[in-house]
Amino acid sequence: MVFFRSVTALSKLRSRLGQQSNLRDSVRWLQTQTSTDLDLRSQLKELIPEQQERLKKIKAEYGKVQLGNITVDMVLGGMRGMTGLLWETSLLDPDEGIRFRGLSIPECQKVLPGAKPGGEPLPEGLLWLLLTGKVPSKEQVDALSEELRSRAVVPDYVYKAIDALPITAHPMTQFTTGVMALQVQSEFQKAYDKGIHKSKYWEPTFEDSLSLIAQLPVVASYVYRRIFKDGKVIPVDDSLDYGANFSHLLGFDNPEMHELMRLYVTIHSDHEGGNVSAHTGHLVASALSDPYLSFAAALNGLAGPLHGLANQEVLLWIKSVVDEVGENVTTEQLKDYVWKTLNSGKVVPGFGHGVLRKTDPRYSCQREFALKHLPEDPLFQLVSKLYEVVPPILLELGKVKNPWPNVDAHSGVLLNHFGLTEARFFTVLFGVSRSIGIGSQLIWDRALGLPLERPKSVTMESLENYCKKAASS
Numbered sequence: 001m002v003f004f005r006s007v008t009a010l011s012k013l014r015s016r017l018g019q020q021s022n023l024r025d026s027v028r029w030l031q032t033q034t035s036t037d038l039d040l041r042s043q044l045k046e047l048i049p050e051q052q053e054r055l056k057k058i059k060a061e062y063g064k065v066q067l068g069n070i071t072v073d074m075v076l077g078g079m080r081g082m083t084g085l086l087w088e089t090s091l092l093d094p095d096e097g098i099r100f101r102g103l104s105i106p107e108c109q110k111v112l113p114g115a116k117p118g119g120e121p122l123p124e125g126l127l128w129l130l131l132t133g134k135v136p137s138k139e140q141v142d143a144l145s146e147e148l149r150s151r152a153v154v155p156d157y158v159y160k161a162i163d164a165l166p167i168t169a170h171p172m173t174q175f176t177t178g179v180m181a182l183q184v185q186s187e188f189q190k191a192y193d194k195g196i197h198k199s200k201y202w203e204p205t206f207e208d209s210l211s212l213i214a215q216l217p218v219v220a221s222y223v224y225r226r227i228f229k230d231g232k233v234i235p236v237d238d239s240l241d242y243g244a245n246f247s248h249l250l251g252f253d254n255p256e257m258h259e260l261m262r263l264y265v266t267i268h269s270d271h272e273g274g275n276v277s278a279h280t281g282h283l284v285a286s287a288l289s290d291p292y293l294s295f296a297a298a299l300n301g302l303a304g305p306l307h308g309l310a311n312q313e314v315l316l317w318i319k320s321v322v323d324e325v326g327e328n329v330t331t332e333q334l335k336d337y338v339w340k341t342l343n344s345g346k347v348v349p350g351f352g353h354g355v356l357r358k359t360d361p362r363y364s365c366q367r368e369f370a371l372k373h374l375p376e377d378p379l380f381q382l383v384s385k386l387y388e389v390v391p392p393i394l395l396e397l398g399k400v401k402n403p404w405p406n407v408d409a410h411s412g413v414l415l416n417h418f419g420l421t422e423a424r425f426f427t428v429l430f431g432v433s434r435s436i437g438i439g440s441q442l443i444w445d446r447a448l449g450l451p452l453e454r455p456k457s458v459t460m461e462s463l464e465n466y467c468k469k470a471a472s473s
Contacts, residue, residue, distance in 0.1 A: 038143040041206060043132050048202065048447045055448050072463060079274075085282065086450065087273030089130040089440045097361035098271055100126060101133045105267060105361045112266075113138040115241055120263040120369075123242045123436060124148065127213070130270060130440035145241045151214035152236055152245075158182055159222060171223050171425045172303040176296050178219040182212065183292035192288065201288075202447035208291040209439035216432045217242070221249035228422050246432065250420065256373050257418040263369060264411060267362045268430050270437025276301040277308065277431075281438040282445065286453040291442050298438055299431050308427040308434075314350040315412030315423045317341070318379060318386075327378040334382075334389050342397065350409030351390050352402050362407035366414060379413045 037043055067083045074082045090100050100108055112121035112135065124144040128136040136144075161181035162174050183189075187204040196204065218236065225233050229251060237248050243262035247253070252261075273282055281298035285291070302308035325333045341348055370380045387405055394403030412426055458466075 217246035268433035
């Protein structure tokens with residue numbers, strides 16, 4: 001079955017499905033593609049040859065087709081708008097937001113199995129979807145949950161590596177150190193050293209990626225408990241799924257917090273390949289670095305203030321509003337504080353996005369969660385007011401292409417409500433989540449034999465000379 005949906009196929013599908021009221025039909029259509037095989041690896045083994053042939057055909061038939069023009073602005077502007085990567089697991093539309101294997105977030109919430117009827121999607125289900133392009137059954141998700149739990153064993157030397165750092169080190173520093181220590185067990189490195197054929201690269205990459213995804217909540221929770229809870233570690237609960245276990249390991253057993261963690265991990269898992277962490281993971285892996293090395297590099301990109309660290313900055317900024325103005329802030333007081341922030345040369349964290357041009361669907365689904373579970377929370381009500389106040393001000397400035405809230409504008413307030421108040425740790429949560437998308441794509445990178453990434457760079461002098469020559473011709 002061809003499961004990779006092209007843009008044309010997506011358009012035809014959306015046209016056929018019609019409006020949201022017809023979503024039930026799309027659900028039935030997707031479920032007919034679901035296999036009963038409970039083994040994820042065997043599913044991939046069947047799918048890979050077909051996709052390898054598909055890639056060869058694309059290269060042979062369309063290899064010389066131009067995908068657009070590169071301008072000087074793109075070169076100088078962080079390569080914004082420049083198409084240059086193959087990323088199969090998700091696609092970001094400026095207006096619709098992210099689609100995982102063609103499915104929007106609301107569609108994923110509808111079709112992916114939950115821990116209970118009508119509950120949030122289980123992250124294991126999304127992992128299955130990203131790897132196979134198929135919506136899994138509850139039995140397949142349960143089998144994957146069990147496999148991940150069996151892989152969630154972390155060697156003592158990983159904890160010792162983390163313990164060698166000062167307890168004051170940033171949580172992301174400690175987390176990345178733990179991931180680097182895990183690399184000692186890399187199956188890909190062992191297989192490569194033994195001379196594995198390149199057609200088999202995907203197999204040890206699969207093993208490393210699933211083990212890494214399984215181990216990360218254990219490592220992350222160790223960092224959290226070490227810094228904030230006097231080092232009192234909580235063991236894995238073999239009765240819980242991936243998201244609920246992560247919440248449990250951190251020390252939060254409220255069923256609503258379990259649901260939040262399932263949603264959080266799912267919506268933060270992947271956001272196509274051009275963002276800093278995803279691109280970094282792909283770039284490093286293109287050198288045949290194993291998944292541990294590649295993901296550690298991705299985490300270092302995620303730790304930057306312009307990427308994953310933003311979710312930390314949002315909650316701190318919101319709390320600064322409360323500290324200065326109070327919880328019962330009026331619209332006019334909030335406007336004044338926003339202008340004060342902007343006039344001081346700072347940005348209002350949680351608003352704007354490099355690609356999106358409308359409200360981030362990841363923000364919207366978190367807002368729906370808040371309306372259901374914590375409608376009276378004062379910080380949630382403040383976030384709601386910010387949604388009304390900030391976009392018009394940013395539009396008035398005239399310097400922002402997207403004034404709407406992104407995923408970071410809401411996540412911190414939800415976590416804070418259920419007791420996870422330590423904002424410095426939030427990026428680690430993001431990192432655990434992002435392993436599902438990056439790990440899935442790394443497996444397909446090796447299965448498809450994608451090459452070493454090596455774009456061309458230029459100097460300012462070469463740009464000037466080229467442009468002058470082009471202008472005179």
